[in-house]
Amino acid sequence: MSEQAELPPLPPLERVPRHVAIIMDGNGRWARARGLPRTAGHRAGTENLREVLRAAVEFGIEQLTIYAFSTENWARPRPEVRALLALAESVLDNRLQELHESGVRLRHLGRTEGLPQAIVRKIAHAEGLTANNTRLGLNIAFNFGGRAEIVDAVKAIIAEHPSPDEIDEQTIGDHLTTRGLPDPDLVIRTAGEMRLSNFLIWQTAYAEYYSTEVFWPDFGREELHRALEAFQERHRRFGRLDSDQS
Numbered sequence: 001m002s003e004q005a006e007l008p009p010l011p012p013l014e015r016v017p018r019h020v021a022i023i024m025d026g027n028g029r030w031a032r033a034r035g036l037p038r039t040a041g042h043r044a045g046t047e048n049l050r051e052v053l054r055a056a057v058e059f060g061i062e063q064l065t066i067y068a069f070s071t072e073n074w075a076r077p078r079p080e081v082r083a084l085l086a087l088a089e090s091v092l093d094n095r096l097q098e099l100h101e102s103g104v105r106l107r108h109l110g111r112t113e114g115l116p117q118a119i120v121r122k123i124a125h126a127e128g129l130t131a132n133n134t135r136l137g138l139n140i141a142f143n144f145g146g147r148a149e150i151v152d153a154v155k156a157i158i159a160e161h162p163s164p165d166e167i168d169e170q171t172i173g174d175h176l177t178t179r180g181l182p183d184p185d186l187v188i189r190t191a192g193e194m195r196l197s198n199f200l201i202w203q204t205a206y207a208e209y210y211s212t213e214v215f216w217p218d219f220g221r222e223e224l225h226r227a228l229e230a231f232q233e234r235h236r237r238f239g240r241l242d243s244d245q246s
Contacts, residue, residue, distance in 0.1 A: 013229070015232050017231055019181065019184045023193075025190045027041035027044065028041050052064075052221075053102075056136055066138070067141045068088070069088070072197075072198065105131065106138050107138070153172055153175035181203075186227065187204055187207045189212075191216065192212070192213040208231055210231065
């Protein structure tokens with residue numbers, strides 16, 4: 001998130017979601033359209049994150065959660081999995097100081113089991129180093145699955161032996177990897193798909209959704225602004241009726 005040239009102004013936003021979650025889809029299709037290997041698309045997607053982070057800060061977003069690697073992604077071809085793990089480690093090695101100096105707080109969402117121990121150690125270091133930063137919370141869902149997260153939460157709750165009557169939504173929320181974070185207000189999915197793909201399935205119960213045909217490597221500042229403009233047009237009722245309909 002280093003300094004960049006002055007950007008053209010965009011229309012002001014009257015209502016900005018506090019927490020935006022992004023399903024970064026389309027890296028492989030972006031690469032294929034250019035005659036490149038899928039790994040080139042993943043590298044381009046990683047580079048694009050820098051622009052999106054700058055834009056998130058510019059627009060006043062407090063929390064940004066990205067879906068980087070799902071529990072289902074282990075089933076992809078082994079060379080692609082190795083490349084994704086190597087990209088994650090490269091970011092932790094080469095971008096951490098820049099993120100820290102920019103005031104970004106990093107947080108890992110997901111299981112550490114199954115990840116290489118070198119990556120687990122670097123995740124812990126990154127979280128510790130940036131723990132007091134307040135400019136932007138960047139939550140990276142890596143080795144994350146919404147169903148797996150709920151299973152893990154249920155196991156932890158059972159292990160504490162509470163009475164069933166003591167378990168409520170707050171109890172479950174306190175045992176999820178997102179504990180302490182506000183639920184996402186807006187979920188963005190790139191590359192035109194219209195599904196959650198096992199991403200934050202508990203936390204997005206009342207999130208607004210925005211889908212764009214743009215592949216993730218091409219989803220930049222202006223595309224994020226369009227998503228936020230669409231969010232401004234939504235009327236969020238959280239299951240309630242409007243006052244004039246009651």
